[in-house]
Amino acid sequence: MKTMLLADFITTRKYLVQQCALSVAIGLFVGIGNHSALLAANMLVVMLFVMLSISLLALDEQNGWQKFRLTLPLSRKHVVMGRYVSLLCAALLSLGVCLLTAAIMLGVGMAVPDVIVVDELVEGPSGAASLIVGSTVALCLVALLAMSLSLPFMFRFGMTKATRFLPALCLLLFCIAVMLSAQYAAEVEALLNALPTWVFGPAGLALFAVVALAVYAASCVVSVKLYEKRDF
Numbered sequence: 001m002k003t004m005l006l007a008d009f010i011t012t013r014k015y016l017v018q019q020c021a022l023s024v025a026i027g028l029f030v031g032i033g034n035h036s037a038l039l040a041a042n043m044l045v046v047m048l049f050v051m052l053s054i055s056l057l058a059l060d061e062q063n064g065w066q067k068f069r070l071t072l073p074l075s076r077k078h079v080v081m082g083r084y085v086s087l088l089c090a091a092l093l094s095l096g097v098c099l100l101t102a103a104i105m106l107g108v109g110m111a112v113p114d115v116i117v118v119d120e121l122v123e124g125p126s127g128a129a130s131l132i133v134g135s136t137v138a139l140c141l142v143a144l145l146a147m148s149l150s151l152p153f154m155f156r157f158g159m160t161k162a163t164r165f166l167p168a169l170c171l172l173l174f175c176i177a178v179m180l181s182a183q184y185a186a187e188v189e190a191l192l193n194a195l196p197t198w199v200f201g202p203a204g205l206a207l208f209a210v211v212a213l214a215v216y217a218a219s220c221v222v223s224v225k226l227y228e229k230r231d232f
Helices: 002-033 037-069 076-111 119-123 125-157 159-183 185-194 202-228
Strands: none
Touching (some): 002 076, 037 076, 037 159, 076 119, 076 125, 076 202, 119 125, 125 159, 125 202, 159 185
């Protein structure tokens, strides 16, 4: 698995700095324009994670790399597990970059409030920081859950074939969610109101993290089974 991690790093290292710099520039532009470090951080964590993940997955089918990789002393199980760890590292990197960007924006907003206005600072630096950290971690976990659902298809059919029906599947799930929320709006509202306050605090976020990582691990197990049966 270490070999797989090293291979992923070598193949993507020249894109890491470019994508991080581009994402930070876009995040700062949007955040400063809208006076919101929260908006910049939330957009940045999802955008950067998706960009890094797609770059990593797309390189598999470039120049026949994934077929050549199977000739190396790597089992298919280690290939899948290494890729899941690489994507988890990409998620952590995206989270770190977005929090650093938000911290810089908050710091500059506090130092020169007449130049850069940050709306979250109205509630104080500590309140703004806790709001940004909580929302970005939650969004990062949501992105990880989405990746958990997509990766088994990609390992079974490949990146190119999987992207043919994954958008349709996501759209179908979104339509079903909208229909159900519209039909059972009162029940959904009552359920949200009945939830204890800790669900929306650090304890709830920690529980969400445990669930997301458990789903991610289960997705890895499924992908291993599917990849072992795949023919090239």
